[in-house]
Amino acid sequence: MHTNLITDLPDLVATELIQTEEYLTFIVDYKTDHVKCPSCGRKVGNIHDRRPKSIQDVPFRDKKVVIKIVKKRYNCKHYDKRAIPKNLKSIPGYSRKT
Numbered sequence: 001m002h003t004n005l006i007t008d009l010p011d012l013v014a015t016e017l018i019q020t021e022e023y024l025t026f027i028v029d030y031k032t033d034h035v036k037c038p039s040c041g042r043k044v045g046n047i048h049d050r051r052p053k054s055i056q057d058v059p060f061r062d063k064k065v066v067i068k069i070v071k072k073r074y075n076c077k078h079y080d081k082r083a084i085p086k087n088l089k090s091i092p093g094y095s096r097k098t
């Protein structure tokens with residue numbers, strides 16, 4: 001039994017829905033636009049880079065479901081590896097589709 005990702009996204013919020021004949025496309029964004037710095041433990045909201053990502057979800061009512069997100073990484077002056085990725089519980093590894 002499959003469940004749609006979009007119905008269970010605790011750390012994401014859908015901002016837009018685009019419907020076509022074939023596709024249901026959800027544009028999603030982070031609910032909280034910061035991460036916790038692994039070095040100093042503070043909240044970090046400085047965006048290091050953004051990478052658009054499309055994730056194919058389970059079809060819904062004969063339509064293909066696609067989730068579009070801009071994956072962000074952050075940086076903190078205390079953190080010498082520069083980029084802190086935001087880990088999303090709802091989309092493990094983002095491995096479904098590139």
Ligand SMILES: [Zn+2]
Pocket residue numbers: 037038039040041042076077078079
């Ligand atoms: Zn820091």
